[in-house]
């Protein structure tokens with residue numbers, strides 16, 4: 001039986017935390033896109049969301065401690081069966097979020113669009129392999 005990375009954190013709480021943080025990542029991505037696409041006129045807040053995305057992106061790999069694959073979770077056991085490969089994917093996600101933040105600072109719309117697409121592909125690639133299909 002694997003022990004959680006943080007001995008003080010119960011598996012259900014590690015899952016609860018992961019779920020909350022990943023939801024916030026998706027919410028920031030959605031908010032970012034509402035501004036980028038021009039639907040919401042809050043240009044100065046684009047960097048707020050890009051920076052939040054990068055800050056969260058840098059911590060994704062910490063959200064999956066051994067033992068946190070509880071029943072409610074959509075995370076597939078494969079995550080803990082191939083930790084090195086998962087780690088690489090998490091690392092790529094971190095890089096993609098950092099690139100979005102850098103592109104947002106540059107103000108180059110093409111660069112932002114490209115970085116946002118790349119980040120979406122990173123999210124999708126990881127979900128396709130490591131997250132259970134759900135609606």
Ligand code: ASC
Pocket residue numbers: 025026027029030119120121123124127
């Ligand atoms: C998001 C979000 C995801 C990804 C994914 C990209 O904003 O919540 O899970 O992007 O849809 O394909």
